[in-house]
Amino acid sequence: xxxxxxxxxxxxxxxxxxxxxxxxxxxxxxxxxxxxxxxxxxxxxxxxxxxxxxxxxxxxxxxxxxxxxxxxxxxxxxxxxxxxxxxxxxxxxxxxxxxxxxxxxxxxxxxxxxx
Amino acid sequence: xxxxxxxxxxxxxxxxxxxxxxxxxxxxxxxxxxxxxxxxxxxxxxxxxxxxxxxxxxxxxxxxxxxxxxxxxxxxxxxxxxxxxxxxxxxxxxxxxxxxxxxxxxxxxxx
Numbered sequence: 001x002x003x004x005x006x007x008x009x010x011x012x013x014x015x016x017x018x019x020x021x022x023x024x025x026x027x028x029x030x031x032x033x034x035x036x037x038x039x040x041x042x043x044x045x046x047x048x049x050x051x052x053x054x055x056x057x058x059x060x061x062x063x064x065x066x067x068x069x070x071x072x073x074x075x076x077x078x079x080x081x082x083x084x085x086x087x088x089x090x091x092x093x094x095x096x097x098x099x100x101x102x103x104x105x106x107x108x109x110x111x112x113x114x115x
Numbered sequence: 116x117x118x119x120x121x122x123x124x125x126x127x128x129x130x131x132x133x134x135x136x137x138x139x140x141x142x143x144x145x146x147x148x149x150x151x152x153x154x155x156x157x158x159x160x161x162x163x164x165x166x167x168x169x170x171x172x173x174x175x176x177x178x179x180x181x182x183x184x185x186x187x188x189x190x191x192x193x194x195x196x197x198x199x200x201x202x203x204x205x206x207x208x209x210x211x212x213x214x215x216x217x218x219x220x221x222x223x224x225x226x
Contacts, residue, residue, distance in 0.1 A: 033214065043159070043204060043216040050212055058213055090158060101208050103149055106158040 002027045006091045006107030013081055014115050021076045021110050023091030031094040031101060032074035033058070034066065036087040037109075043090070049074055050096065081114040088112075117142045121205055121217030128195050129225050136220045138205030139187040147208040148181055148188045153219075154201045162203075163190070195224045 004025045013019055025032065033048035035058075045058030049068040063085055065077040074093075078085060088111050092104040118141040128134050138148075149164035165172045165179045165188065172179050176195075181188040188207070192199055205217040 031212065035216075040218075042218040043206075045214050045216075048212060048214070056212070059215065096212075101147055101212065101214075103161040103164060104151070104159075104206075104214070106160070108158055 002105070004091055004093050004105050004107040006089075006110055008110060009108060010111050012113045012115065015082055016080050019078050019081060019112075021078075021089060021091075021112070023074045023076065023107055024072050025074075025093040025105070026072065027093060027095070027105065028071065029093040029095050029105075030071070031096040032068065033092050033094075033104075034064070034074070034076045035090045035092065036060065036085075037090060038087050046076070046089075081112075083114050086112060086114050117145065117207060117209055117213070117215040119205065119207060119215045119217045121220055123220060124218065125221045125223070127223045127225060130195060130197060132195055134190075134192045134195055134199070134222055134224075136190045136203055136205075136222075137187055138189065138207065138217050140207040141186065142207070142209045143183075143186065144209045145186075145207040148179065149206055149208075150177075150179060150190045151204045151206065151216075152201045153204065159204060192222075195222075197224050197226050200224045 034046040035043045044060045047066040049055045091107040095102040120139045146167040151159040152162045153159040163179045178191040202219045
């Protein structure tokens with residue numbers, strides 16, 4: 001089954017404790033991206049990647065890191081989480097043909113709470 | 116970057132009525148215009164999309180219309196049903212691959 005797998009589904013942590021949220025897709029998509037969703041603010045893009053070893057900042061990259069060492073995986077890293085990073089996070093992937101993007105396939109989301 | 120405005124932010128309709136949500140964007144290079152539906156507690160999923168060389172696209176009760184000159188596109192849902200209750204997002208894409216979503220429209224269909 002074609003899907004984007006995101007783990008964990010729920011995560012509670014404390015300020016400053018490094019964490020990683022994993023994202024993997026089995027559709028051979030070139031494009032992968034991370035979003036955070038907050039009430040009243042919609043979905044905001046954190047980082048995106050056009051292909052292996054190619055990443056770029058979205059609208060809210062501060063406090064986050066990503067890496068794209070393999071085509072299928074795109075982990076989101078919070079080196080020193082803070083309470084303002086408490087949010088619902090989604091990973092998404094898309095087929096891209098040059099500069100044309102197709103529809104986004106979303107993971108099931110990670111609800112992160114930073115105490 | 117792209118400035119995206121979505122209206123209204125909330126919409127209540129009686130079952131069977133029509134609903135229209137509008138999305139306005141700023142980047143004339145945008146070439147892909149999707150609408151995503153997010154049910155409570157679930158992930159966003161694409162419901163309909165349109166490319167810049169097409170003015171309108173229909174899929175059963177939903178349709179999307181595009182006005183590239185005025186830089187807006189709209190989602191139309193006819194004969195609304197309770198299962199249409201959800202949050203709807205637009206996300207016009209440009210060639211630079213950064214994706215900006217509209218703030219979302221919470222649609223409530225009243226039985």
